[in-house]
Amino acid sequence: MKYNWPTKKLGEVCKIYNGGTPDTKKLSYWGSDHFWITPKDMGSLIDMYVEETSRKITDAGLKNSSAKILPPNSIILSSRAPIGYLAINKVPMATNQGCKGLIPNKELGFLFLFYFLFNSTELLNKLGSGTTFKELSGSKLAEIEIPLPSLPEQQRIVKLLDEIFEKITKAKENTEKNLQNTKDLFESYLQSVFANPDYEVKTLGELCKSVEYGSSSKSKTIGEIPVLRMGNIQNSRFDWNNLVYSDDIEENKKYLLKYNDVLFNRTNSPELVGKTAIYKGEMPAIFAGYLIRINRNENLLDADYLNYFLNSDIAKDYGKTVVISSVNQANINGTKLKNYPIPAPSLVDQKTIVAKLDALSEQTKKLETIYKQKLADLEELKKAVLRSAFAGKL
Secondary structure (H helix, E strand, C coil), rough: CCCCCEEHHHHEEEEEEEEECCCCCCHHHHHEEEEECHHHHCCCCCEEEEEECCCEEEEEHHCCCCCEEEECCCCEEEEEEEEEEEEECCCCCEEEEEEEEEECCCCCCCHHHHHHHHHHHHHHHHHCCCCCEEEHHHHHHHCCEEEEHHEEEHHHHHHHHHHHHHHHHHHHHHHHHHHHHHHHHHHHHHHHHHHHCCCEEEEEHHHHEEECCCCCCCCEECCCCCEEEEHHCCCCEECCCEEEECCCCHHHHHHCCCCCEEEEEEEEEECCCCCCECCCCCCEEECCCCCEEECCCCCCHHHHHHHHHHHHHHHHHHHHCEEEEEEEEECHHHHHCCCEEEEEECCHHHHHHHHCCCHHHHHHHHHHHHHHHHHHHHHHHHHHHHHHHHCCCC
């Protein structure tokens, strides 16, 4: 990129340090002397400044590794896994080998350098090399050219960027709040529907003919008919990506899905067990063994009403009381599923409820699309402002 100001290479205006990791098996290297940060830590930061870390190294750890203490107001750049996270340390701090520390000289303000690197993420990633994961070397980083307006001009640009970014941050916060309020409104209405005290409560088993586990046969990457698995259940519908297939004629006949079949995920991680989706005949498919097909009595229970209920917080909260959990795995079997208590108004009332929920859901999705697009636009605005700043147009 061509700049309106004189340029120098980063290596000419910064000291660039690699990080390091003390031997993790030596307890004497880990303790309370020096803050120590990694790219993973940087990925969870919500501010450009960092003043504490979850891990520290001792003086012995520092001496017996390539880690270096960076003075306050250094720029910390993650240089691998991934490239591009940035932070400014408010206190002395060391990094692991996945980071580079940049200490600017008197010609370069640290905040100007921060914003320059923030604007250069694409370039930084292009300069990375490696097969398992990309890494940006110190030598390549040192060769990057940075514009060098006078320090007063740097400070003026930084002040403007701070002011603009603060406004963008507030706009994003308001948009995210509106997005969450939109979701909460739908969930609140959903809760109120199923908490109606006028509805008789029955067990799911009283409203169903049976529950049925899916196919246990091994699936293939290519085959005659898709096999829907727990990962295909997304937001109460089926995601038709990442499919596997079955060529087993008997299995395909036995587990072939019918329009409005409701499938319950009986085994998953604790936070995802119980997620449910409804099949709308998108394409012929069968279902895998970690899913349960609920064979409704169609005169008593509407399919969409059931799907809304099983995805409600009321149903999820009940599921938490009956789930069987082990390490990273949770299970709700068919017997327990049939004992789920479910409000059971008349079929006519169920369909009326579904029509209202469908209308509100559609409106909610439209608003979510608007708010998500606004968030994306605000991110693009940040990039555009940065480009203008370093093109001398701010």
